Amino acid sequence: EVQLVESGGDLVQPGGSLRLSCAASGYSFNNYWMHWVRQAPGKGLVWVSRLNEDGTITSYADSVKGRFTISRDNAKNTLYLQMNSLRAEDTAVYYCARDVGGVGSLWGQGTLVTVSS
């Protein structure tokens, strides 16, 4: 079965750090761009970051640039999002997604990050 499974979401204090993981299975992970998209409680979808197939090209939303880092380990079929200097406004469900904007778009079920003291 083709699927993406996120993990790592948690309650963290403002200024803290967290690393999200996304395990891919059922397809050739290293053939696709990967993305992170987030959704604050009761709000719409916001694109966060993307990474190309071999991990050499990255893009970030301005709101997370300099604080978040996207990376991947193709040997482990896993995508990561390192989140530093977290703020209350980063509270959201974080979705890992394959090929956003392409034919093979696929999303995980999401992992909740709550930033609060």
Added chain:
Amino acid sequence: DIVMTQSPLSLPVTPGEPASISCRATQSLLHSNGHHFFDWYLQKPGQSPQLLIYWGSNRASGVPDRFSGSGSGTDFTLKISRVEAEDVGVYYCMQALQTPYTFGQGTKLEIK
């Protein structure tokens, strides 16, 4: 950034009736390869978003043919020929022409 504006934001529909959602971008989404980098997604209650339409008018795998996408340049439309109960949720348009990718505000479809 490209701004995506959807209308309406709320759409009550009687089962069996048609429905239509519009989305407008602040600049053309036509890529040099001839495709419009524009998608429609549906987020059913309690679920993650699922791709309905890619490149403006192509149905994703497994999407019923009652869903259709049309449009070009900056203006796009999603049509549902006959709404079914399982179609409830929030519909989002999205542009992938340039980063940051941006989504519309979402249109909540509910059954009357």
